[in-house]
Amino acid sequence: MAPLLEIRDLHASVGDTPILKGINLTINAGEIHAIMGPNGSGKSTMSYALAGRDGYEVTGGDILMNGVSMLEMEPDERARAGMFLAFQYPVELPGVGGMSFLRAAVNARRIEAGEDEIDQLEFVKLVRAKAKHLSINDDMLKRAVNVGFSGGEKKRYEILQMALLEPVLSVLDETDSGLDVDALKIVSDGVNLLRDPARSMLVITHYQRLLNHIVPDYVHILAGGKIRRTGGKELALEVEESGYVGIDDAA
Amino acid sequence: MSASMMQPNLDQLAGLTGVRAGALSRWQETGWPNSRVEQWRFTRLASLEKMDLRPASAAAPAGTEAISAVLPENGVILSFSNGVLDVAGLAALPDGVTASFLSENDTALAVLAALVPASHPVSDLSLAVMTSGLHLEIAGRVDVPIILVFTGDDNGVSSHPVVSVKLADGASTVLAEWHQSAVGLSAPLMAIEVGDKARLDYAKVQHESAQSAHLAATGLTLGEGSVFEGFQISVGGQLARLETHITLTGENADCTLSAIYLGRANQHHDITTNMSHAKGHCLSNQIIRGVLDDSARGVFQGKVHVAPDAQKTDGQQMSRALLLSRKAEADAKPELEIYADDVLCAHGATVGELDETQLFYLTSRGIDRDTARGMLISAFLDDAIDSISHPALAAMLRPVTTAWMTASNRSETGDK
Ligand SMILES: Nc1ncnc2c1ncn2[C@@H]1O[C@H](COP(=O)(O)OP(=O)(O)OP(=O)(O)O)[C@@H](O)[C@H]1O
Numbered sequence: 023m024a025p026l027l028e029i030r031d032l033h034a035s036v037g038d039t040p041i042l043k044g045i046n047l048t049i050n051a052g053e054i055h056a057i058m059g060p061n062g063s064g065k066s067t068m069s070y071a072l073a074g075r076d077g078y079e080v081t082g083g084d085i086l087m088n089g090v091s092m093l094e095m096e097p098d099e100r101a102r103a104g105m106f107l108a109f110q111y112p113v114e115l116p117g118v119g120g121m122s123f124l125r126a127a128v129n130a131r132r133i134e135a136g137e138d139e140i141d142q143l144e145f146v147k148l149v150r151a152k153a154k155h156l157s158i159n160d161d162m163l164k165r166a167v168n169v170g171f172s173g174g175e176k177k178r179y180e181i182l183q184m185a186l187l188e189p190v191l192s193v194l195d196e197t198d199s200g201l202d203v204d205a206l207k208i209v210s211d212g213v214n215l216l217r218d219p220a221r222s223m224l225v226i227t228h229y230q231r232l233l234n235h236i237v238p239d240y241v242h243i244l245a246g247g248k249i250r251r252t253g254g255k256e257l258a259l260e261v262e263e264s265g266y267v268g269i270d271d272a273a
Numbered sequence: 274m275s276a277s278m279m280q281p282n283l284d285q286l287a288g289l290t291g292v293r294a295g296a297l298s299r300w301q302e303t304g305w306p307n308s309r310v311e312q313w314r315f316t317r318l319a320s321l322e323k324m325d326l327r328p329a330s331a332a333a334p335a336g337t338e339a340i341s342a343v344l345p346e347n348g349v350i351l352s353f354s355n356g357v358l359d360v361a362g363l364a365a366l367p368d369g370v371t372a373s374f375l376s377e378n379d380t381a382l383a384v385l386a387a388l389v390p391a392s393h394p395v396s397d398l399s400l401a402v403m404t405s406g407l408h409l410e411i412a413g414r415v416d417v418p419i420i421l422v423f424t425g426d427d428n429g430v431s432s433h434p435v436v437s438v439k440l441a442d443g444a445s446t447v448l449a450e451w452h453q454s455a456v457g458l459s460a461p462l463m464a465i466e467v468g469d470k471a472r473l474d475y476a477k478v479q480h481e482s483a484q485s486a487h488l489a490a491t492g493l494t495l496g497e498g499s500v501f502e503g504f505q506i507s508v509g510g511q512l513a514r515l516e517t518h519i520t521l522t523g524e525n526a527d528c529t530l531s532a533i534y535l536g537r538a539n540q541h542h543d544i545t546t547n548m549s550h551a552k553g554h555c556l557s558n559q560i561i562r563g564v565l566d567d568s569a570r571g572v573f574q575g576k577v578h579v580a581p582d583a584q585k586t587d588g589q590q591m592s593r594a595l596l597l598s599r600k601a602e603a604d605a606k607p608e609l610e611i612y613a614d615d616v617l618c619a620h621g622a623t624v625g626e627l628d629e630t631q632l633f634y635l636t637s638r639g640i641d642r643d644t645a646r647g648m649l650i651s652a653f654l655d656d657a658i659d660s661i662s663h664p665a666l667a668a669m670l671r672p673v674t675t676a677w678m679t680a681s682n683r684s685e686t687g688d689k
């Protein structure tokens with residue numbers, strides 16, 4: 023069986039600048055992989071390339087989900103195929119009501135699966151229940167998407183979306199940054215609830231402490247647009263102690 | 274003025290007297306404005322040249338054609354076909370509304386002429402040509418919406434309906450205009466007097482066909498302590514100008530005049546407003562939103578004038594345009610003329626595009642690009658639409674923007 027995600031020799035540029043310089047990564051169903059790496063090493067670029075963002079041009083290699091190349095797919099098609107990106111910087115959408123946004127996303131997924139649109143009341147109940155786990159109150163749900171949310175609230179709202187969309191592959195880009203200790207626990211619990219033999223996650227982080235909560239199967243160090251080292255969760259501890267010195271990023 | 278520009282056949286007007294004769298001679302002197310006239314710099318009327326128009330005659334109107342309006346169910350409809358009022362509709366007017374005809378009433382015409390924008394060619398032309406002249410007086414509280422529906426199917430005709438409405442002190446009513454002609458030029462002239470402590474909820478939809486032109490001149494005065502909540506949507510027509518002049522003639526008047534224009538293909542929409550604070554302690558608020566696709570062009574000209582003794586004026590105006598295509602173009606010309614010192618006035622104008630980051634965020638959640646665009650355009654328009662508090666008018670206006678977006682998505686998908 024093909025792995026859930028296979029990244030093959032991925033090269034990507036932003037504008038004319040090559041950022042990703044040959045990434046190879048295979049994630050099997052049920053696995054959690056963590057990616058660490060210095061600022062500017064290309065972690066977010068990789069997450070955008072996976073999600074298919076315009077302007078993050080794949081210049082070589084391939085991205086396969088369940089053996090199918092995603093390069094020709096638009097971001098919405100990738101999302102409906104089961105990919106989810108929790109943004110490092112979630113985007114504010116003034117005037118776009120939170121509930122109608124969440125419902126549009128859930129319905130897009132359901133229609134793709136040949137299901138009916140979700141019943142309005144059922145949907146409200148579902149959102150409330152998931153929101154409660156993440157300590158998201160009704161007031162936040164009623165507001166426009168991400169507008170006036172604190173940094174930590176935005177991150178929790180990303181996880182709420184993930185919980186509603188039940189993706190097969192979740193890419194979490196620094197979801198732990200800006201979270202206080204309690205929120206970190208809440209978010210990690212939310213993520214762990216979705217752990218499942220059929221789902222995989224790619225967790226981008228700078229901090230080992232997140233990985234105490236969301237325990238990864240593998241840790242990769244990305245530097246200079248390439249994965250320089252791969253190890254178990256102890257690699258995160260090593261980075262925490264000695265930083266990225268000694269990791270060869272001569273590109 | 275170019276000699277070949279549309280010249281209405283004015284023979285039938287021989288023998289006019291009084292106000293209309295005056296209007297006719299003024300119009301004959303000035304004619305259509307050319308682009309050297311400052312207020313018409315952005316909106317050129319040369320395309321009228323090709324239309325070879327004659328004013329509609331006062332022949333019996335054809336039946337009202339099917340219109341795409343979702344009109345308030347309990348409303349009373351007055352139909353104008355090719356600019357001519359179907360007088361049978363007057364019988365259904367609710368209690369508190371009295372109708373009369375303007376063409377014979379020189380006193381009423383003089384009042385009307387003083388209210389409408391003097392700088393607008395339609396003011397004089399439509400007064401002179403006048404395919405129908407209706408005057409409505411409103412007394413007391415009239416809850417039944419009065420809906421003026423203007424249709425036209427006569428090729429080469431210019432329609433010149435003239436309507437004046439007077440709300441007595443303390444009166445209130447709901448008034449809507451729906452314009453949907455298949456061809457020709459619509460040149461409606463409206464004059465509305467809102468008495469002291471009166472309230473008017475008003476909406477206008479310019480939904481002419483893509484072959485038509487619409488040049489409207491509307492004038493209002495707002496009395497002391499009155500409330501005016503007005504909204505205009507310009508979505509149809511090849512060339513459209515909705516020009517509205519409002520004078521706040523009494524203290525503590527509260528005036529909202531919002532507008533949306535939605536353009537595609539080579540449409541040209543012009544929203545021109547003139548908000549004149551003659552007395553102090555009044556509030557005026559204008560929210561203008563435009564969305565332009567293809568090679569459409571949008572113009573907003575908004576002047577806020579505050580007279581020397583109109584102290585404690587609060588005059589706000591914000592115009593924003595959203596360009597969906599590189600060939601679309603928006604111009605905004607906000608002007609503040611403030612002669613009082615103790616006022617709170619602000620205006621702003623922006624032109625922008627849909628935000629790619631926001632679109633990516635939406636699509637990354639599985640929402641297709643067309644739907645995502647629609648969500649962002651709706652969000653953009655909502656601040657303006659939310660300013661309509663009358664439920665029946667809001668219910669009439671919302672489908673207009675929704676239908677436009679649906680059609681927009683269809684054409685975008687077609688282009689790909
Ligand atoms: N839109 C852009 N325009 C120009 N350069 C960009 C753009 N996006 C990313 N880059 C560059 O690509 C490189 C990688 O950026 P990226 O955001 O992927 O880093 P990162 O590993 O996520 O960093 P951080 O840990 O700070 O989040 C950086 O040098 C950055 O300046």
Ligand SMILES: [Mg+2]
Nearest residue numbers: 065066067110
């Ligand atoms: Mg990053």
